[in-house]
Amino acid sequence: MRLLPRRIFPRLVLPLLLAIGLSQGIWLAEALHGQHRLKRGLVHSQIFEQVEATLRLLAALPAERWAETVEHLSLSDLCYAIEAAPVVADGPDQDPPLAGRLASLLRLYAAGPPRLAMETTDTRPCAGYEAVSGSPHAGPADHSHDFGALAIAVPLADGRWLNAQARMVLPPLWDRPTLVSLLVLAGVTIGGVFLLVSHETRSLRRLAAAVERLGRGETVPRVPEDGPSEVVALIRAFNTMQDRLTRFIQDRTRLLGAISHDLRTPLTSLRLKAELLDDPDLAAQMTATLTEMETIVRSSLDFARNDATSEPSRDIDLTALVDSLVEDMAELGQDVAFAEDSPRLTLPARPTALRRALRNLIENAVRYGHHARVACRRADGAALVEIADDGPGIPDDQLAEVVKPFVRLESSRNRATGGVGLGLAIAADIVAAHGGSLALRNRAAGGLTATVSLPLPAAGRSGAPTAKV
Structure with a gap:
């Protein structure tokens, strides 16, 4: 199973974002957890200090x-x-460090160790005081805080107990400002990484x-080196x-x-001498040989020049190009047929050069197979042009050789049967x-x-149409 995409951009971005997200997530979790504990500690300290102030006041009274x-002194959120x-x-303390803090704070006024109990549900221990002082948390909720209950029992000098029950407003782990800050930070980080x-x-x-x-x-300008x-x-x-x-390529063409230029002079000289011969049959044979030599030289030069790279490339409708080529060849009397159900295929190409290549293939099919059937189709992200004939075929061990220059399967050099093998x-x-x-x-x-x-x-691989130029 492939875990990383093929393109370099997502291959760089995704691991980087994953690493940043993981590190930021760990840091954020630690920061939020610490902040949450700090806020809860402040809530507990507030209640403990109010209990301590109440005990200090009781110590001054009979x-x-x-x-x-x-x-x-009782309120809706803290009653005594x-x-x-x-x-x-x-029993055993639910939170020994917190119980230790409370005992240390009340040691001057308590007759013994205080007891502490906490619950994570809102038990509303001081509901009887809401009519007197009102509850700041009554009505529609305009906050995202949670509520809990805290009970404290402090032994007094006369054997009785000061029972304090508090309704705690606990801060949430997540709140809207924190979430907004996190989203802004993530957006800035992702945008910076992408840029x-x-x-x-x-x-x-x-x-x-x-x-x-x-x-x-195509001719490509030098790529800037940056x-x-x-x-x-x-x-x-x-x-x-x-x-x-x-x-x-330029040296080979030159x-x-x-x-080719140097051979023209001796060939022309030989042609003139052949025309001066008294034997017409011998003259005809020499002229035919000279014509074949000129054809070989001209074909070799055309192959070396490779006009396919000199023509500018543009978007073409390949199916329309093949269809028009087949029509032109059919008008010349060649037995060629085109599959009308061929899909439209648009791609960048050099139409003149490509037309020449397809014409050579169709002419070969007609020459050796007497009939050519041409079709276009799409397969595996490529446009295919298939040219089939009914000829004798080619030996399997020669299929790769016949596309090489000057390779022919017959021994003659008669252009009517095989040309020069180019x-x-x-x-x-x-x-x-x-x-x-x-491929053959x-x-x-x-x-x-x-x-x-x-x-x-x-666009063509997915089947989406592209503009034809």
Whole structure:
């Protein structure tokens, strides 16, 4: 199972966001937990200090006034009572550190260790005092706090107990300001990461586009060498490779052009001498041989020049191009048929060069198979043009050889039967210059199928239409 996406942008962004989110989440959890404990501690300290102030006041009054005094000191959220029994049963402390804090605070006024009990539910222990003082928490809730109950029993010097019951307003772990701050922080972090990674991968995207265009045989300007040092080294290597390829092709074309030019003079001289021969049969044979030599030289030069890379590329409707080519060849009397149910396929190409390659393949099918059936279809992100014939086919061990220059399956050099062996080579070269491939396979029912595969752009792979130029 693939855990990471294929593209470099999400491969960089997703792990980075995951790491940032994990670290920020741990930090936020620790911060919120600490803040929550601090707020709860403040609530407890507030109640403890009020109990301590009440005990200090009782210490200054006679015992017979204690009950009346605590009655007047009681509120809706903290009420007191002087009673013979404690409201908290004797037992282990629920929160020993908190109980220790309370005992330390009340040690000067309590006759013994105080008892402490807490509940996480709102028991409303002081409901009887709401009519007198009113409850600040009555009515529609305008907060997100939770409520709890706290009971304290403090032994007094006369054997009775000061029972204090409090309704605690507990702060929530999450509140709206915290959530808004978290969302703003996450948005800023994600936006910053996206901008940073997008900027750093811009050079790679330019390089990828240049590589794709170069693979289709287009003339690509030098890619600007900017970005991280590793990316700059990669772009510099690509530019150097492109310069070397351009020089190599230009040198090869100039060499073959010079050879072709140098051969014209002796060939013309031989043709003139052949015309002066007294034997007409011998003259005709020499003229035919010279014509064949000129054809070989001209075909070789055309192959070397490779016009597929000189024509500008533009978006074309491949299906319409193939359909019009078949119609033109049919009007010339060739037995060619096109599948009318072929889907529309739009892709960037050089229409003149591509038309030449397809014409060579169809002409081969008609020459050797007497009939050609042409169809277009889409498969695996590519546009396919299939040309089938009913001829004798090609031996399986020769399928890869016949697309090489000057390779023919028959021994003669008669252009009527086979030309000079450059038709398939030129077609394969043009298709390769478009970033595609040419495949030949024998049909089970007899005959040969030539399949031209051309890469579709991203929109074409998903079936979305693109504009035709």
